[in-house]
Amino acid sequence: MYAWSLSLSFALSCALVNAHAETDSRSLPDTWYQSETHPAHALFRRQSSGSFPAVGSAEWKAGFPQTADTGSVPKAWTDALNAAVAAGKIPNVPVSSQPNGPSTTPVYQDQDASKQPICSASAHCRLPGQIWDAPSGVVGISFDDGPLAASDELYSFLQQNNVPSTHFFIGTNILQFPNEFTTAFSTLKSDIAVHTWTHPYMTTLSNAQVVAQLGWTMQLIYISTGGRLARYWRPPYGDTDARVDAIASAVFGLTTVIWNQDTSDWSLGTTGGTTQDAIDAKFTQWLSGSKSPGLIILEHELRSATVQAFKDNFPKYAQYGWDLESVARINGASYQNAQSSSGSLTYEGSVAGA
Numbered sequence: 001m002y003a004w005s006l007s008l009s010f011a012l013s014c015a016l017v018n019a020h021a022e023t024d025s026r027s028l029p030d031t032w033y034q035s036e037t038h039p040a041h042a043l044f045r046r047q048s049s050g051s052f053p054a055v056g057s058a059e060w061k062a063g064f065p066q067t068a069d070t071g072s073v074p075k076a077w078t079d080a081l082n083a084a085v086a087a088g089k090i091p092n093v094p095v096s097s098q099p100n101g102p103s104t105t106p107v108y109q110d111q112d113a114s115k116q117p118i119c120s121a122s123a124h125c126r127l128p129g130q131i132w133d134a135p136s137g138v139v140g141i142s143f144d145d146g147p148l149a150a151s152d153e154l155y156s157f158l159q160q161n162n163v164p165s166t167h168f169f170i171g172t173n174i175l176q177f178p179n180e181f182t183t184a185f186s187t188l189k190s191d192i193a194v195h196t197w198t199h200p201y202m203t204t205l206s207n208a209q210v211v212a213q214l215g216w217t218m219q220l221i222y223i224s225t226g227g228r229l230a231r232y233w234r235p236p237y238g239d240t241d242a243r244v245d246a247i248a249s250a251v252f253g254l255t256t257v258i259w260n261q262d263t264s265d266w267s268l269g270t271t272g273g274t275t276q277d278a279i280d281a282k283f284t285q286w287l288s289g290s291k292s293p294g295l296i297i298l299e300h301e302l303r304s305a306t307v308q309a310f311k312d313n314f315p316k317y318a319q320y321g322w323d324l325e326s327v328a329r330i331n332g333a334s335y336q337n338a339q340s341s342s343g344s345l346t347y348e349g350s351v352a353g354a
Helices: 019-025 039-043 075-086 151-160 171-176 178-187 207-224 242-252 276-288 304-313 315-319
Strands: 138-144 166-169 191-194 295-298 323-326
Touching: 039 075, 039 242, 075 207, 075 242, 151 178, 151 304, 166 171, 166 178, 171 178, 171 207, 178 207, 191 207, 207 242, 276 295, 276 304, 276 315
Parallel strands: 138 166, 138 295, 138 323, 166 191
Antiparallel strands: none
């Protein structure tokens, strides 16, 4: 049993801060998190609501698993999943497999992943409500896989250049790098989003495992930001389908964000990976081309090389006349794909990377 759960009161100490006072004294964007009336708040509020442990403290870390252990999730999350299944909100899509190895694109035996009922983003199928594109003339700025040691260099550059950004954080990385998380949230006032707890291929997981991956990350963000409920998530490797998306939406109220261009910067310095010259050429091609649709470019705050790739190409945004906006602030009906649940699915784009 973990040190705290949603069904038990949390033992508070002098390290606690008052969430309401923090909210009143801060000027933060209000778009990356849900309104206070969103029903998913009930999944994360503790009985002793209103106060949270100091980020980085022992009490803050207590209760979180090192892996997304489905046996440890709060009953409220399991109940919400079961209710969504009973209501017919979760499609009966099979769990995918990776017969060619653990780092390969998941497949569905004898089924076309690019079509319903599966509609896998890895197979370039776009589901209603997902975000793949930015508005015309806009680049949606975001970074995956933080916070990490290299994040400090990135955050300093973003602050110096007043760049709005969304950070898709891995839950276990937040636990390991609380100071970097605090810089992103408190100093930069960046937008915070979910990138799962341990960065797995999500379509290979059971329903309960999907809930654990998303729920633990949301819980940690919730207690680290004064009770803010994240609205957006990005699947590692772009690996999601109709089942996983439905769980994210029906249980937690999350909107899925993918991308329409991929730097492959994660592979810098690896055997057979991309090069700085190749990334530079991609940026020039993308930014000098059509401004419709706008761009959501997959980039990472993994290490110094990936941060440098962003810094080196940053002047091109102004050179080619693009506006910059945080990915979490571009959500609108004019550029989402098929807003209604009855909207048609489209096949386009390319998904790769992590």
